[in-house]
Amino acid sequence: ESLNSADILLDGEEGKFSCPQDQSIIKESIESLKKTFENDAGLNYKLDIIPSHNNGPKPSAAPFCEDEAHQTELRENIQTLLAPIRFSSPDHTINTSETQKDCNYLSPIRFTVHPPAEGIQSTQDFVPLFTILEGRDFKEEFGVLYELSSEQLSSVIFEGHSDEDELISYLCVAREVSKKKRLFWTQTRLCFLLGKFCSGRSKFSQAQAFFEEALCVPPESFTDLRLLASIYFNLADMHAFQRNKESFFAVSERLVALLLALPDCLKGFEDNCVLAYMMRKAILSQNKQAEARACYLLVKHHLTSGEENQVVPYLERLLVAFNEAQQPWSLVPSQVYLTLGGLYSKLHRPLLSASSAKVASLQPFVTLADCLGGLVLVLDNFYHHGSTEQDILPQVAPYLYRGLSFTKVSEAGITHYQSLSYQLTFCLSQLFYKYKMVKCAIKCMNSFINNNNTHLELLHLSAVELNSGLIWLAWLHLENNQPSIALDILDSVVASLPEHNTSHQEGVVLNMRGVTLQSMGDQRRAAESYQAAANFCQEAEDFLNWAVVQANLGLLCLKAGAKGLAQNYLVKAVQLFSELKGESHEEMFISVLLKLGLHFVEQGNLDYGKGCYEWALLLAMWANLLDCQLSATRHLCSLYGRESPDLARCIIYSKHQAHILRQSRDRAQEAGALEAVSQLYLGLGTCRAYRTALDYTKSSLGIFIDLGCKEKETYGWLKAGHIYHLLGQTELVDIYIQAAQDVALSTGDTSFILKLLEASGDLFYSCQDSDRAITFYRDRAHPVAVKSGDVHCRLRLCNKLAQVMLQLGMYEEAAKFARTSVDISINLGDDLNQRVACCRLASLYHSLQQYELAEYFYLKTLSLCPTPLQFDEETLFYVRVYQTLGDITFYQLKDPFDAAGYYQLALAAAMDLGNKRAQLRLCTRLATIYHNFLMERELSLFFYQKARGITTELNERRMTISSELRVTS
Structure with missing residues (x-):
């Protein structure tokens, strides 16, 4: 029979399968959060990785601390928060009163x-x-x-x-x-x-x-x-x-x-025989409500009987029926999804479990217990099913947000709500920090402090835990370039510590004060603070934190310019780190090794620097720290690419860098690393290297296509075409260039399309197929440049066209583009481009036998040269241009008088340059002109004698070099 009601649940029935008490689920959530997000801010010293900002521009304050009023308010709230524990022991708890109700069971x-x-x-x-x-x-x-x-x-x-x-x-x-x-x-x-x-x-x-x-x-x-x-x-x-x-x-x-x-x-x-009969009959009669009711009862029965492996199919079918129901049921879907997620977790299906928890948190009328239940499910997946931290942490963020929203609207009289609010806030802040969202992390912590300063008697936090949170907030302000706020927070924490009872946290605060003062440029007080922290470590034989503070002293000396003292401190820190066992210190150890290695490289001790970098990389690989591996590998790539060039090793480490980025799932950076490897292989210049470079280029191209990076995808297609051109597979070059152009056109960006067309022509600019460059420059790119009004691009295209056509003997058309280059350069006021364009135009007119115009533009070129001359190359340019002018005037224009003048100017430049061969050539021509054409015997004799003297000097120099070579051999 069908149900009379549209709801499958009856009066007196509750539509949820598990109903944990708020206090128990809150306690479980707090324990899971503490286990996942370890709060070591109050335990371990921080390494100074904050750049100094004392010489830079004053940073703009964050939106949540815009002026001194906000800073003052934050300071007062922190002092009020710390007031109850000022004269208490470090382990004192502000308020631990909790009322528990005994459950009475019927005997x-x-x-x-x-x-x-x-x-x-x-x-x-x-x-x-x-x-x-x-x-x-x-x-x-x-x-x-x-x-x-x-x-x-x-x-x-x-x-x-x-x-x-x-x-x-x-x-x-x-x-x-x-x-x-x-x-x-x-x-x-x-x-x-x-x-x-x-x-x-x-x-x-x-x-x-x-x-x-x-x-x-x-x-x-x-x-x-x-x-x-x-x-x-x-x-x-x-x-x-x-x-x-x-x-x-x-x-x-x-x-x-x-x-x-x-x-x-x-x-x-x-x-369950009767329930199974009920299910079969409901399915045969196609009664959806009866079927859902049967599923509900079967789920209740199997859960009560402890047969959890039998529950999943009925629970899944019940949710399907619930979502298909035309009228709402009193079933609590969030609890149903959480129950299903818990069952999936026990069946080792973490993805389904996480999905169920997510759907549960998105249901309407969700409660705090539902949100925390989903959070615990996700964290359980992290511990029990081998999920990576990178996979699990982003999934936690929505639950932290929702949980905080519930604790904010809850009444402030419940102790465990306040404790939960602190844990959620701290964990969310750590999550923001991990993903470089420092301002959001600060806003999160400030919100907790400002909202709870009037409910101190309700906080369920120990003094150590509260101080750790404030130390963490100070570190966040340091990362956000707000050292003055960080110093205020640290001073408040120091003031709250017992006067005659030293604690480990005092050393932590002193070390961070040193980092803060160094960031503010107060190096003397920073050194004093570091030394005080080091004394704490020595007394307590805390070698880990002693190593950190030694490294901080070394970094401080580096910034102060005391290189030798800095090296001593850093070496001491490395020695202390290397002797530690069983402590999670690898990340800081690696940072110190990289700093010391960089110092050695800057000092020219490349072998020591190389050793530090490689030690850091091996340690990062042993500890499976991908970020540290990446940092060490980048240092090694830089070392072998610049300071100690070694192409083979640079390729090896660049490939390892790409492998690390693939593991970290940063596809954009992975594609960039693959591009770098491809470029290194191109530098080898062999056919085999070209093919390997092509493989890496195609790999990066595939990633750019997946990411939708149109510009990088375009250049990827173009680079692949360039490599095919180097391999001589010309039939594939056009295909890849066309693919690049299609992608560029799909962007609709005229400026980018113009760059692509110019780059396509550049492929053929300096090769045997240079005539193909004309097609891209003249027929495709130049009209677009004219239409878009991109004057600078048009100037480049005209220069390239004039040069290519000059090489191919297309003098008349080349002269038109060269003339356009001159006009554009004049309009832009670009003297250098104007000089180059005039020189090229003069060469073209010379080739076209238009000698008067050639002479005019050569002289125009010389007039644009800077005076006085600064480089030998400029003097050599004068020699060649004046000699060319002399040749034109003497041989083509038949004007020996002007030719002699040009030759003499060329000779003066050659003498200034000290070029004996040019002097010999010019003296010989001047002697010939004065003897045969101008009939000036004295000048002719002078230049003949000068030429003879230069010849003798060159012969003596040649003989000296020959004798030296014979002695050497």
Whole structure:
């Protein structure tokens, strides 16, 4: 039959399968958060990795601390927060009062069996039994009788009998007495108990007789429906065991009706045969509500029975039915999803478990317990199923946010809410910090301090824990370039510490004060603070923190310029770190090694620097610290790429860098690293290296395509085409260039398209196929540059076109572009480009035999040269241009007088440069001109003698070099 209500849950039923108490789930959540997000801010010294800001521009304050008023308010709130613990011990707790309510459980009823004496049984012996069993309605104590098995009834409820036969005899006599006294409900329940005992002993005929009598005895209808359901269930179970289908179906129909219509009838079921029958019939009749009700009851039954592996399919089907229901049910979906997530976790399906927790947290009307339940599920996956920290931490953030929102709206009178709020705040702040969101981390911590400064009596935090949180906040302000705020916080913590009772946290604060003061540029006070912290470590024999403070002193000396002293401190720190065992200090040790290695490299001790870098890399690999591996590898790549060039080793470490980035799943940086490896292989210049470079380029190209980085994808296609061009596979070059152009066009960015077209032409600029560059420059890029008004790009294109055409002998067209280059350079006021363009245009006119124009532009070029001359290259340029002008004037224009003038200017430049060969050549020409054309004998003789002297000097120099070579050989 269909349900009359649209809801599958009935009055009195609760639509959730687990209902943890708020206090217990909060306690569990706090423990999980402490285990995952370890708060070592108050235990371990911090290494000074904060850059100094005393010489830079004053940083702008964060939005949540914009002016001094905010800073003052924060300082006052912290001082108020620390006031209750100022004169207490470090382990003192501000308030630990919690009220716990004892749970009272109903004690099971017990009956004493009185064996019959000589076959006579006193009626008084049954009075306690009859008193309990009589009554038409259900009582709570009856639930135990209905739910327990026959063995449990015999041992738990009844006492005073030697065996079960004696107990059955006692109950049979009691049944006869109740029948005579017309105690119908007592007789009914006794028949039920006797039927249960007989069924347990496989006496099914007797059991059936007792159960049927129990159904027939009451003169009025059953109001104890739990009893009726238990009778039907035992009958159905017995008929199923005997494979009596007709009787089983008849009884099951009645029991199913009870289960569909009445709550709490499920308790006491030991088998699910009737529920399975109910499910099959609901599916066959296509009754969705009855099917959902059957799923609900099966889930409840299996959970109660501890058969959790059987629950998942019914729970999944119940959620499907819930989501498909046209009218809302009173089922609590968040609890259902959390129950399912817990089952998935036990079945070692962490992804499904995390998904269930996420869906539960997104349900409407979700509670704090639901949110924390999801949080605990996700954290359990982290510990029990081998999930990585990188996978799990981002999943935790939404639960931390929701949990904080619940604690903010909750009443402030509950202690564990305040403790939970602190843990959620601290963990969320750490999560922000891990992902470089320092301002958000500070805002999170400040919010807790400002919102809880008036509820100190409710905080459930120890002094050590509270100080650790404030030390962490100070570190965040340091990272955010707010050292003055950090110093205020640290001073407040120091002031709150007991005056005559030194603690470990005092050393932690002193070390961080040193970091803060160094960041502010106060190096003297920073050194004093570091030394005080070092004294604490020496007294306590705390070698880990002693190593950190030694490293901080070394870094301070480095910034102060005391290189030798800095090296001593850093070497001492490395020695202390290397002697530590069983402590998680590898990350700081690696940072110190890298700093020391960088110092050695800057001092020119490349071997020592190389050793520090490689030690750091090996340690990072041993500790499986990907970020540290990446940092050490980058230092090694820089070393072998710049300071100590070694292309082979640079390639090895660059490939390792790409491998690390692949492991860290930073695909953008991985693609960049692959590009760098490709470029290094191109530098080898072999065919095999080109093919390897092509493979890496294609790998990076695939990543850029996946990430949707259009610009980088475009250049990836273009670079692959360039490599194919180097390999001589010209048929593939056009395909890759066309692919690059298609991607560039899809962006719709004219400036980028123009860059791509120019870069495509650059592929052919300096090769045998330079004529193909003209197609890209002239036919594609230049019209776009003209249309878009990009003058600088047009200037570059005209220069390149003029140069390529000059090399190919296309002088007339080249002259047009060269003239355009001159005009654009004049408009831009770019003297250097104008000089280059004029020189190129002069060369073109010279090639076109337009000598007057060539002379004009050569002279124009010289007029644009800076004076006085600064470099030898400029002087050499003068020599060549004036010599060219002399050649044009003498040979083409037939003007020996002007030619002599140009040659003399060229000779003056050559003498200034000290170029003897140029001087010899120019003196010879001048002597010839003055002797044969200008008829000036004295000048002719002068230049002949000068040429002869230069010749003699060159011959002597040649002979000297030859003799030196013979001696050497």
